[in-house]
Amino acid sequence: xxxxxxxxxxxxxxxxxxxxxxxxxxxxxxxxxxxxxxxxxxxxxxxxxxxxxxxxxxxxxxxxxxxxxxxxxxxxxxxxxxxxxxxxxxxxxxxxxxxxxxxxxxxxxxxxxxxxxxxxxxxxxxxxxxxxxxxxxxxxxxxxxxxxxxxxxxxxxxxxxxxxxxxxxxxxxxxxxxxxxxxxxxxxxxxxxxxxxxxxxxxxxxxxxxxxxxxxxxxxxxxxxxxxxxxxxxxxxxxxxxxxxxxxxxxxxxxxxxxxxxxxxxxxxxxxxxxxxxxxxxxxx
Numbered sequence: 001x002x003x004x005x006x007x008x009x010x011x012x013x014x015x016x017x018x019x020x021x022x023x024x025x026x027x028x029x030x031x032x033x034x035x036x037x038x039x040x041x042x043x044x045x046x047x048x049x050x051x052x053x054x055x056x057x058x059x060x061x062x063x064x065x066x067x068x069x070x071x072x073x074x075x076x077x078x079x080x081x082x083x084x085x086x087x088x089x090x091x092x093x094x095x096x097x098x099x100x101x102x103x104x105x106x107x108x109x110x111x112x113x114x115x116x117x118x119x120x121x122x123x124x125x126x127x128x129x130x131x132x133x134x135x136x137x138x139x140x141x142x143x144x145x146x147x148x149x150x151x152x153x154x155x156x157x158x159x160x161x162x163x164x165x166x167x168x169x170x171x172x173x174x175x176x177x178x179x180x181x182x183x184x185x186x187x188x189x190x191x192x193x194x195x196x197x198x199x200x201x202x203x204x205x206x207x208x209x210x211x212x213x214x215x216x217x218x219x220x221x222x223x224x225x226x227x228x229x230x231x232x233x234x235x236x237x238x239x240x241x242x243x244x245x246x247x248x249x250x251x252x253x254x255x256x257x258x259x260x261x262x263x264x265x266x267x268x269x270x271x272x273x274x275x276x277x278x279x280x281x282x283x284x285x
Contacts, residue, residue, distance in 0.1 A: 060250035064241065065257065073237025074258055080151075080233065081220045084158040088219075089212070091159065092166025099171050110167065117164035123225055126157040130229045154226040162219060169215065173208035174200060205277045213270030217263050224259075234258055 050056065064070055098110030117125070130153050133144035148156070177200050185195040227236035235255050242251040 055249060056253060057247060057250040060247055061253050061257070064238075064251060064254050067241075069237050069241065070234070070254060070258070073232055073234040074262075076151075076232060077220065077223050077234040078262070080154060080158070080223050080226070080231075081216070083155055084162055084219055084223070085216055087155070087159040088162030089166045089170070091163035092168075093170050095163060095167035096170035096174065099167065100174060114164045114167055117161055122157070122161045122222065123228065125161055126153065126225065126229055129153045129157045150226075150229045150231045153229055154223075154231045158219070158223065158226070162215070165215060166212075169208055169211045170204075172211075173204035173206075176207040177203045202277075209270070209274050209277050213266070213273065216270070217266050220262060220266065221259060224255075 051058075095110045095113055098106040099114070101107055101110075129148070130150070132148065132153075136144055138144060139147055181199055181203065182195060185199045190198070223233055224235040226233055227239060230236065232240075238251040238255040242248045245251075
């Protein structure tokens with residue numbers, strides 16, 4: 001071969017390359033860079049407007065951000081979220097078992113529950129439970145108004161609502177497990193409990209955790225609706241203060257910032273839980 005047909009061109013591998021090898025030139029994306037500049041400019045203007053607008057009264061926000069009444073409301077919000085999620089997923093798991101049952105009656109009951117509580121807005125449900133005494137003045141000889149406090153009404157209403165969605169999340173997770181996995185466990189002679197605990201649940205959790213994490217964040221924010229029945233949560237605590245001081249915007253910003261902080265922390269926790277259950281799959285990072 002003639003010596004002038006190949007030229008030793010420096011390459012990453014250190015091997016000779018043909019002299020006519022085309023040079024790869026990255027595509028210039030001027031439109032994307034222009035769009036990024038416009039978006040960043042608008043974002044900067046928006047942030048500057050928020051920070052420099054005196055109507056937000058950031059000094060008032062700082063004063064009330066860690067006040068006792070706000071922190072008590074925040075604690076009740078967190079506690080209510082935890083209770084509703086635990087009870088909601090416990091009931092939702094039972095309903096998912098009903099929907100997957102071979103018994104047509106149980107399947108119909110599970111389907112009917114999910115249909116009913118997903119059809120009624122949560123605000124309507126809370127107001128119905130709050131006024132349940134108009135339908136049943138007494139339960140087991142006890143006045144309903146004494147039996148169901150506003151906090152109890154909030155727990156009942158939110159839990160029944162949450163269970164309908166949790167049932168579908170759990171059912172979807174169980175259905176995502178390949179049937180051959182269960183058949184293999186049966187062939188090995190594993191008991192139904194061990195099949196569920198060692199085979200089905202670990203694989204189903206990969207499909208359950210992401211929507212469950214979203215439900216947790218949604219429930220945290222959704223608890224703000226209990227303020228309509230005078231439950232002293234984070235939003236209601238802020239409302240009590242601004243009804244007295246008439247500083248509406250600063251107190252709403254206090255509640256907004258606390259919701260943003262907590263949901264951000266929950267989002268970080270969700271990421272690591274998802275990463276743990278995604279180990280060994282293509283979703284793992």
